Amino acid sequence: MSAASGPEIDVADYRDVWVFVEQHDGEAAPVSWELLAKGRELADETGESLVALVVGDGVAHLAEEAVARGADRALLADDPVFEPYRADPYGEQFRALVEARKPSIVLIGGTHTGRDFAGRVAVPAHAGLTADCTELAVDEAGLLLASRPTFGGSAMATIKCPAHRPQMATVRAGVFDAGEPAEAAENAAEAVESVDVVVAEEDTLSTVLERVVGGVVDITDADVIVAGGAGCEGDVTPLVELAEALGGEVAATRAAVEEGWVEPARQVGQTGKTVRPHLYIAAGISGAVQHLEGMNGSDVVVAVNTDPNAPIFEHADYGIVGDLHEVLPALTAMVREKREVAA
Amino acid sequence: MNDGWNIVVCVKQVPDADDVTIDPDTGTLNRSDAPAVLNKPDHNAVESALALRDAVGGTVTAITMGPPPASAVLQAAVAAGADGGVLLTDRAFGGSDTWPTSLALARAAEELDADVVICGEESTDSSTGQVPPGIAAHNGWAQLTYTESLDPRPDEGVLVGTRDVEGGYERVAAALPVVVAMVFGANDPRPAGLHRKIFAETEFEPVQWTAADLDIEDRVGLANSPTKVGGMDTASPVERERTRVDSVEALYDHLAEVL
Ligand SMILES: Cc1cc2nc3c(=O)[nH]c(=O)nc-3n(C[C@H](O)[C@H](O)[C@H](O)COP(=O)(O)OP(=O)(O)OC[C@H]3O[C@@H](n4cnc5c(N)ncnc54)[C@H](O)[C@@H]3O)c2cc1C
Ligand SMILES: Cc1cc2nc3c(=O)[nH]c(=O)nc-3n(C[C@H](O)[C@H](O)[C@H](O)COP(=O)(O)OP(=O)(O)OC[C@H]3O[C@@H](n4cnc5c(N)ncnc54)[C@H](O)[C@@H]3O)c2cc1C
Numbered sequence: 001m002s003a004a005s006g007p008e009i010d011v012a013d014y015r016d017v018w019v020f021v022e023q024h025d026g027e028a029a030p031v032s033w034e035l036l037a038k039g040r041e042l043a044d045e046t047g048e049s050l051v052a053l054v055v056g057d058g059v060a061h062l063a064e065e066a067v068a069r070g071a072d073r074a075l076l077a078d079d080p081v082f083e084p085y086r087a088d089p090y091g092e093q094f095r096a097l098v099e100a101r102k103p104s105i106v107l108i109g110g111t112h113t114g115r116d117f118a119g120r121v122a123v124p125a126h127a128g129l130t131a132d133c134t135e136l137a138v139d140e141a142g143l144l145l146a147s148r149p150t151f152g153g154s155a156m157a158t159i160k161c162p163a164h165r166p167q168m169a170t171v172r173a174g175v176f177d178a179g180e181p182a183e184a185a186e187n188a189a190e191a192v193e194s195v196d197v198v199v200a201e202e203d204t205l206s207t208v209l210e211r212v213v214g215g216v217v218d219i220t221d222a223d224v225i226v227a228g229g230a231g232c233e234g235d236v237t238p239l240v241e242l243a244e245a246l247g248g249e250v251a252a253t254r255a256a257v258e259e260g261w262v263e264p265a266r267q268v269g270q271t272g273k274t275v276r277p278h279l280y281i282a283a284g285i286s287g288a289v290q291h292l293e294g295m296n297g298s299d300v301v302v303a304v305n306t307d308p309n310a311p312i313f314e315h316a317d318y319g320i321v322g323d324l325h326e327v328l329p330a331l332t333a334m335v336r337e338k339r340e341v342a343a
Numbered sequence: 344m345n346d347g348w349n350i351v352v353c354v355k356q357v358p359d360a361d362d363v364t365i366d367p368d369t370g371t372l373n374r375s376d377a378p379a380v381l382n383k384p385d386h387n388a389v390e391s392a393l394a395l396r397d398a399v400g401g402t403v404t405a406i407t408m409g410p411p412p413a414s415a416v417l418q419a420a421v422a423a424g425a426d427g428g429v430l431l432t433d434r435a436f437g438g439s440d441t442w443p444t445s446l447a448l449a450r451a452a453e454e455l456d457a458d459v460v461i462c463g464e465e466s467t468d469s470s471t472g473q474v475p476p477g478i479a480a481h482n483g484w485a486q487l488t489y490t491e492s493l494d495p496r497p498d499e500g501v502l503v504g505t506r507d508v509e510g511g512y513e514r515v516a517a518a519l520p521v522v523v524a525m526v527f528g529a530n531d532p533r534p535a536g537l538h539r540k541i542f543a544e545t546e547f548e549p550v551q552w553t554a555a556d557l558d559i560e561d562r563v564g565l566a567n568s569p570t571k572v573g574g575m576d577t578a579s580p581v582e583r584e585r586t587r588v589d590s591v592e593a594l595y596d597h598l599a600e601v602l
Binding site: 116153 | 474476477481486489506509511521528584586598
């Protein structure tokens with residue numbers, strides 16, 4: 001099954017920037033549009049086309065939206081075998097497309113689905129795959145420079161893929177701006193090409209028995225975030241109320257998510273979201289490197305912690321030693337009060 | 344498959360993440376000579392492998408790719424209850440990115456006639472999470488990444504996994520052989536039993552395989568790794584005020600300035 005290492009490929013045969021448009025139930029994951037906007041920049045720089053790859057069942061509207069959002073073309077693989085997402089049919093379809101069309105760069109969202117897909121499809125292509133990038137650029141030779149935070153965000157490793165194609169990268173959600181689709185995209189349908197579906201249901205290796213998914217919140221655009229950690233001790237009401245008073249969103253550490261106090265889509269950090277709000281309030285959060293990585297880009301950081309030696313204080317602009325169950329409600333009351341006075 | 348499943352668990356040796364902190368002044372890493380340990384998420388993988396063996400019978404074999412001292416993580420897995428361990432060690436493996444790393448593990452799993460391969464979610468040192476789907480892809484096997492729990496159906500030759508997906512979860516039935524990556528923290532790893540521990544430390548010897556044993560000597564290492572680390576920059580440390588306030592009023596005043 002696995003691809004041989006040789007023979008050497010001619011990298012000059014590979015062209016264009018592809019973006020995998022992750023979708024679930026016909027709705028695009030926000031990161032897909034972020035990557036399309038970034039992919040547009042890269043394609044303009046290399047003088048190549050930007051191609052959206054849309055896979056699913058009844059998802060032609062997403063292919064058209066991709067064109068409205070700047071893709072030169074969209075490849076559409078539309079078939080019931082692709083809904084819901086499964087690694088092996090998606091992977092086989094992707095392998096066939098790469099073999100036939102030879103993209104130079106492929107960008108994929110760093111979500112669970114995106115990473116499941118990317119890890120699978122990079123192997124048969126013998127592609128280089130850089131994980132969890134937060135910066136993308138191309139050098140003079142048109143080579144992708146994919147940078148990712150390493151060692152807990154203290155260093156950036158820039159990874160290149162000189163002799164293999166495609167050059168693939170998964171990219172963290174929330175890092176790039178999505179932009180808006182163009183109003184008039186009347187000719188969008190013409191830029192959509194339906195491709196041959198190369199997988200059949202009887203060849204698949206897995207069956208999705210049940211899917212239980214609700215609406216997914218997106219905290220990455222919030223201006224104000226009130227985040228809680230293990231120090232919440234099961235009660236996140238103080239976070240919710242302060243976030244409400246400040247017009248922001250609630251977020252959490254992985255510890256608080258694992259406890260089930262806060263939904264996974266609100267996790268900030270290395271295995272969660274990257275956020276850059278104007279104000280980030282970290283309450284009952286110790287400041288582990290995996291958490292800091294996701295919020296270090298915030299403009300102003302406030303820490304509330306009972307432990308005066310908690311590392312989070314070193315990474316905060318304003319720190320207060322105290323119980324979050326007292327500090328946050330008091331702060332909420334003050335915010336509400338001043339607002340009423342102002343009104 | 345009445346005699347149970349061949350369960351293979353992949354364990355990686357990494358610098359101890361708990362000893363690694365960021366110096367807020369320089370933005371550099373304090374590793375304080377971090378000792379090498381078993382990758383934290385792999386404790387969950389080992390526990391899942393043992394629980395699966397409890398449920399369906401069979402054997403658990405731990406495998407690791409790394410230099411000879413990495414056999415310490417095999418020892419840890421055996422102490423926890425694994426039946427045996429295989430060390431994939433060879434100079435030829437040096438500099439491997441996730442493509443050859445997953446190839447070596449995939450070939451070893453094939454040699455061991457694995458029904459189920461269980462990995463951790465990601466490593467704490469380079470954290471790509473690409474190795475588990477890579478193993479599955481090399482062998483053309485099913486994959487279950489981001490798995491919270493496992494429900495084996497030996498009569499059907501199927502492993503059902505509950506996967507964490509955006510906004511919820513899904514239950515997926517995968518045909519054997521299958522590669523699983525367990526969510527970090529998905530279970531409570533059992534403590535090592537005293538007898539097992541003594542056995543692991545005194546009697547256990549890992550089987551050792553080279554790249555040639557796996558017939559992949561021309562397909563691993565730096566030369567066969569598509570990705571090259573082109574450069575490392577220290578991220579510029581984020582400047583923070585680090586002002587301590589002693590009252591909520593004072594905190595509010597600072598916030599009023601920024602909001
Ligand atoms: C592979 C991997 C990936 C990871 N990814 C992430 C990630 O994406 N995001 C993430 O956040 N973590 C992640 N982690 C986990 C990370 O290492 C830490 O374990 C986690 O961030 C700790 O969460 P915490 O700060 O809520 O809990 P703790 O470290 O337990 O800290 C709780 C803090 O609350 C304080 N406290 C207690 N009671 C109160 C109170 N009443 N009022 C105020 N303060 C109080 C305590 O003093 C303490 O500082 C990952 C770990 C691994 C191994
Ligand atoms: C700074 C830096 C950045 C890097 N970035 C990339 C990159 O973007 N892309 C890339 O392809 N390579 C990259 N590498 C190389 C990569 O770290 C190695 O290939 C590594 O050995 C495997 O990747 P991982 O630790 O990320 O595994 P992950 O995929 O995160 O590990 C998941 C699970 O797979 C199993 N596993 C992984 N490695 C082993 C092993 N050696 N033995 C047994 N089980 C194992 C464990 O169960 C583990 O929990 C990077 C290396 C460095 C130093």
